[in-house]
Amino acid sequence: MSIPKKEITSDKIKDSAKKLFTTKGYSATTIRDIAKESQVNIALINYYYRSKENLFRIIMEESFEQLFKQIIPILNNKDTTLEEKIESLVNNYLEFLLEFPELPLFVLNELKNNPKHLETKINLKKKVSKSSLINQIMAKNSEINPLHFVFNLLGMIVFPFIMKPVISSSKLLENEIFNQIINERKHLIPLWMNSIFNSKTEIDIFNQITKTK
Amino acid sequence: MSIPKKEITSDKIKDSAKKLFTTKGYSATTIRDIAKESQVNIALINYYYRSKENLFRIIMEESFEQLFKQIIPILNNKDTTLEEKIESLVNNYLEFLLEFPELPLFVLNELKNNPKHLETKINLKKKVSKSSLINQIMAKNSEINPLHFVFNLLGMIVFPFIMKPVISSSKLLENEIFNQIINERKHLIPLWMNSIFNSKTEIDIFNQITKTK
DNA sequence: GTCTATAAGGGGATAGAC
């Protein structure tokens, strides 16, 4: 039995702030908004978190970690095959994104607006480029820059959530059906990734055709 | 010989505003920023565009059209095959995005923050769901919701640009190499899309295996 | 820890002179 988090004032503030920052962005969110949302006096926010910017920094670091850090262990696990990594990544990430669908757009956009947020200790570059995943991809298809496959995999996982604002506000799609489609993707993306890896032969054919012409 | 656009005050303002809005977002951009960037007096911005919100609306509609409206004719062309449509879409869109790499993240994010911007006359829903493209996709693979393939295609095209802030600010990748990779994708994505369409048989195999178990 | 009151400044917008 844990004490309900919402009872603690500082957490009530942080939760409300996170909700508002992720939906409206940093600049469009005021301390007054946060105070109203969390039903707390404005002065208390500065009491607990010193400043709006500091509160944002804390939330941003949390979100960044939620979004990126959880995948590093999967990428680096040397005891799993490429196929197992992809399946694990797709399942965990889609499940996570169904719970926090606004997180990718929020984090990616704030990083664009203010790249200094990326000066985190997490060294993405080394972690990703020297990962077991990249090695396994290169072993499978050495002719194509492995980054292509990273873009494809992450794109297939994340992009539907990036497009969600367009889709749902235009009533193109109800929320229920969106979630159903995402669940279908859990087993479809691994299949598609496998097909994409094996497109190598088709590229060879393509090269041969253009060569003999 | 056209008169250089930059000489006209109202255009100077709009160009600067577009640059600032797309890089910093609506709320983080002040009229004073725009005045400084375009080297005009603050009062002139309100003289020409009445209000910050109105100026933003104009820029948003322009960006939205640049990003979405150009693809509608391609999707609806009944004289092209599915393969030709994909090739045309990939080439035109990647070329366009290389010129305006920040546009997707800007438009998609502002749509999330303020969905009222989407109340445009462009009825995306009908235009897309009744397009020739969707029919051709369904003819090719009737077992899977065609939206999956739309997500995959658009994701493979657009997602690298969404990830760009993470990639370039972490020095993961120089701009030159990024552009080179995008150019490689011009012929790779059509190949991959073809492989993905033909994954149908593999899904059948998958279903058979799980059924006989 | 929580509140009220207020300081200090930045924001959008406009009136009126040129």
Added chain:
DNA sequence: GTCTATCCCCTTATAGAC
């Protein structure tokens, strides 16, 4: 068309009472 000066509101942040 362009500028200066200014209005008025909303913002963040804090001092000080409880």
